[in-house]
Amino acid sequence: MAAWGERLAGVRGVLLDISGVLYDGGEGGGAAIAGSVEAVARLKRSRLKVRFCTNESQKSRADLVGLLRRLGFDVSEGEVTAPAPAACLILKQRGLRPHLLVHDGVRSEFDQIDTSNPNCVVIADAGEGFSYQNMNKAFQVLMELENPVLFSLGKGRYYKETSGLMLDVGPYMKALEYACGIEAEVVGKPSPEFFKSALQEMGVEAHEAIMIGDDIVGDVGGAQRYGMRALQVRTGKFSSTMGPQEPPPPATSSLPRRWCLLSSLSCLPVPPPACPPGCLRRQPDLPCTSPASTPRCLRDQAEGRAGSAAAQLALP
Numbered sequence: 001m002a003a004w005g006e007r008l009a010g011v012r013g014v015l016l017d018i019s020g021v022l023y024d025g026g027e028g029g030g031a032a033i034a035g036s037v038e039a040v041a042r043l044k045r046s047r048l049k050v051r052f053c054t055n056e057s058q059k060s061r062a063d064l065v066g067l068l069r070r071l072g073f074d075v076s077e078g079e080v081t082a083p084a085p086a087a088c089l090i091l092k093q094r095g096l097r098p099h100l101l102v103h104d105g106v107r108s109e110f111d112q113i114d115t116s117n118p119n120c121v122v123i124a125d126a127g128e129g130f131s132y133q134n135m136n137k138a139f140q141v142l143m144e145l146e147n148p149v150l151f152s153l154g155k156g157r158y159y160k161e162t163s164g165l166m167l168d169v170g171p172y173m174k175a176l177e178y179a180c181g182i183e184a185e186v187v188g189k190p191s192p193e194f195f196k197s198a199l200q201e202m203g204v205e206a207h208e209a210i211m212i213g214d215d216i217v218g219d220v221g222g223a224q225r226y227g228m229r230a231l232q233v234r235t236g237k238f239s240s241t242m243g244p245q246e247p248p249p250p251a252t253s254s255l256p257r258r259w260c261l262l263s264s265l266s267c268l269p270v271p272p273p274a275c276p277p278g279c280l281r282r283q284p285d286l287p288c289t290s291p292a293s294t295p296r297c298l299r300d301q302a303e304g305r306a307g308s309a310a311a312q313l314a315l316p
């Protein structure tokens with residue numbers, strides 16, 4: 001078992017998935033996953049840059065951040081990369097007018113988008129909105145277009161809420177692809193463009209970043225294909241489908257060959273914060289040994305050791 005310093009040498013930024021890593025959605029907004037509020041706070045105090053990278057498409061970014069803040073997380077709208085704002089940017093750049101098959105909770109994100117006389121379809125996790133009538137309307141819009149364009153906000157198969165597993169947008173996207181004989185453009189994880197924009201916002205290169213998520217395909221596989229490192233947590237959908245002691249699924253063409261597992265975000269070993277002014281430590285992965293180090297420095301090292309002891313990293 002490699003130490004944090006070896007396994008994650010050179011990591012400068014962390015992308016955190018939200019659903020299944022920070023919280024499980026559900027009745028009353030859902031519940032924070034044990035220890036995740038404190039883990040995010042520890043990460044933010046460290047020298048690592050932190051950004052949130054989600055495929056959430058039932059809520060606007062503002063509503064999602066409001067919910068997370070009520071659950072105790074220190075997060076702001078500007079720190080979240082989400083698919084609906086990214087889709088709006090693409091629609092504007094390409095002059096497209098969408099027919100929206102989306103949840104009412106995310107519709108406000110499209111307020112500035114012209115939806116008259118649609119020339120494409122945007123599908124998101126519409127929840128109860130995935131009726132036959134609504135799916136058929138999206139199908140009809142696509143079939144009437146000379147060049148049908150379908151955008152899917154993510155393509156997850158399912159996710160976990162406090163009441164159980166829920167179908168995500170992916171199965172409905174596949175149904176429209178099959179019916180229309182087209183391939184959707186995915187806006188969200190695992191799209192390389194989505195990771196690229198999140199990393200640009202964070203100011204970190206792919207090889208300097210790690211993605212932490214509960215989805216082996218969207219989070220881990222997507223991040224690795226973009227050149228990032230990745231950790232899969234055993235919370236969220238992982239804990240519902242595989243059990244905490246089960247090995248990871250066998251590798252297939254859509255899965256990464258190697259990845260790390262972590263019991264939960266709370267087990268993430270977090271490096272100490274940057275040294276205060278006056279400390280002579282120059283290499284961030286080395287312990288502070290300078291005689292000029294301050295008591296603050298020593299406390300930071302202690303925090304780093306505690307994190308390492310709690311780590312449960314393993315390679316399949």
Ligand SMILES: [Mg+2]
Pocket residue numbers: 017018019020021213214215236
């Ligand atoms: Mg997730």
